[in-house]
Every structure is written in structure tokens, then in C-alpha cells.
Amino acid sequence: xxxxxxxxxxxxxxxxxxxxxxxxxxxxxxxxxxxxxxxxxxxxxxxxxxxxxxxxxxxxxxxxxxxxxxxxxxxxxxxxxxxxxxxxxxxxxxxxxxxxxxxxxxxxxxxxxxxxxxxxxxxxxxxxx
Numbered sequence: 266x267x268x269x270x271x272x273x274x275x276x277x278x279x280x281x282x283x284x285x286x287x288x289x290x291x292x293x294x295x296x297x298x299x300x301x302x303x304x305x306x307x308x309x310x311x312x313x314x315x316x317x318x319x320x321x322x323x324x325x326x327x328x329x330x331x332x333x334x335x336x337x338x339x340x341x342x343x344x345x346x347x348x349x350x351x352x353x354x355x356x357x358x359x360x361x362x363x364x365x366x367x368x369x370x371x372x373x374x375x376x377x378x379x380x381x382x383x384x385x386x387x388x389x390x391x392x393x394x
Contacts, residue, residue, distance in 0.1 A: 312390035314338075317345040317380035322352050328373040330391035335376075338386040339363045345380040345387055352377045360387065 290297045312334075315325055337345055337360040346357025347366070357379060360366060368376065373391050 312388070315378065315387050315389060316383075317378040317385040317387055319383040320354075320379070320381060322348075322350065322377045322379040324350070325373045325376045325378065325389065328391045329371065330373055330393050331369065331371070332392040333368045333370060333373055333376065334390040334392065335360065335366045335368065336388045337362055337364045338388060341380075341385045343380055343382045343385050345378055345385045347376055347378050347387075349375070350377050352379050354379055354381050 288296050313326075315323070317323065335347065339362050341362040344354075344359050344361050346352055346354050346359055348357040358366075370376070373389065378387055
């Protein structure tokens with residue numbers, strides 16, 4: 266099984282991470298895969314689940330960090346969008362159900378999320394040295 270790498274560029278010698286998958290079973294003849302995160306040189310500061318809201322942009326919590334890992338929940342009934350405080354469903358960066366994104370920033374609260382309906386969640390991990 267091949268490794269699945271998150272799309273980002275890091276300077277030489279910087280700590281890295283990657284998202285791997287492994288087979289955990291089968292269902293109706295299809296492989297069931299599980300994702301797991303491999304960290305090299307990073308400390309997980311904190312992480313949680315955050316609701317994207319119901320048509321109103323929501324600011325993520327205040328947590329100083331160096332890198333933020335985001336993952337839209339697989340069971341999300343709609344897309345969510347990330348951006349700054351002016352994010353909208355028309356202008357935000359889309360995260361479809363199951364999508365991941367890595368951001369290098371100084372605080373989790375620099376990211377705002379929005380979704381067109383309720384019940385849309387994003388999971389996050391703040392990483393530091």
C-alpha cells in the first residue's frame with residue numbers, strides 16, 4: 266500500500282509529517298482503510314472538532330501554533346469553506362468531505378470556517394516545535 270502525503274512544501278531540515286493509510290478490513294469485497302498521522306519532529310499542541318456553522322462564518326479557537334492540520338469530516342452532509350474573517354461559501358477555499366489541508370500560520374484563530382448548512386464539522390491539530 267502506498268503512502269499518501271499531504272500537499273505542502275517545507276524548508277530543508279524542517280520537521281515533517283505525513284498521512285498514511287492502512288487496511289483494517291473488508292466490507293462487501295472492498296478494502297476498508299484507516300488514516301493515521303506520522304509526525305517527525307513536531308509536537309501536537311492540541312486538537313479538536315469544530316462546527317463550521319449554518320451559513321455564518323465562525324472563527325476557530327485561539328491556539329498559538331506553527332502548523333495547522335485540517336480535515337473535513339467524512340460524514341459531512343455539505344462542503345465547508347475556509348478563509349479569513351470575510352470567508353463566504355462563494356469565496357472560501359473548499360474542503361469536501363474527507364479533504365485535508367495543511368496551513369503554516371501563527372495561530373489557529375486566523376482561520377474562519379463556514380458551511381451552507383448545519384452539521385458540518387472540521388477536525389484540527391495544532392502543531393509546534
